[in-house]
Amino acid sequence: MKITMKKLLSELNKDLEWEYAAAIQYVQHAATINGAQFDSIQKELLIHAQEEMQHAVMLSEQIDFLGGVPTVDVEKRGISTNSLEMLRQDLAGEENAIMRYKERIGQAETLKEYGLRRVLEDILIQEEEHKRDIANALSK
Secondary structure (H helix, E strand, C coil), X not given: CCCCHHXXXXXXXXXXXXXXXXXXXXXXXXXHCCCHHHHHHHHHHHHHHHHHXXXXXXXXXXXXXXXXXXXXXXXXXXCCCCHHHHHHHHHHHHHHHHHHHHHHXXXXXXXXXXXXXXXXXXXXXXXXXXXXXXHHXXXX
């Protein structure tokens, strides 16, 4: 499907919904994850939550700059009482974000929105870092 600015803005708003959801999910998981083996990742989840909110701000600014209206809707969140399942939910969220941002970077490139592409690349780098952090915690 050919990308248009309208479609790009719609997809960016969906990305924004996922960022809000990720921040909420990370805060909840950091508060409820338990077990000594999760002490270090618990602190990391709070950092991830803050970084996801930074991503939300960055996306909102880009959406506004490109003529759209940033959403206030929130995508689905994963919850569990099982600490390993929480981390698997977080990992799945990061994998989803990485896939979406790779697609979005290509779309920005197609529309010659190079500033947006750069912002998305910066977000992607952090999402990949989050994935590594969680994958490492799960492999212990």
